[in-house]
Amino acid sequence: MVTSIHTPPALVDNARTAAPDAYAALSWVEEFVELARLAIDEHDDEVLRRRYEDEVLRRAVYLRAAGLFDIVQIRHPALRAMVADAR
DSSP, X not given: OOOOOOOOHHHXXXXXXXXXXXXXXXXXXXXXXXXXXXXXXXXXXXXXXXXHHHHHHHHHHHHHHTTHHHHXXXXXXXXXXXXXXXX
């Protein structure tokens, strides 16, 4: 006798409603990474670099609260120190 395993409806509903939140969270991580790269690479315009850094730090607060930095380590030493100081 073959039995089929069905996913409980509650789990399916939770997955469907969580998908938009997951995409929104991924968007925050992508923005953080892009802004961090821009801040690191910007050597010519100090004002622009500071804007990038400010946005990185603003997002770091939320990403830290979400637990991202508990599982991901920033490898760039200066960026890692900057984010660590932004609590």
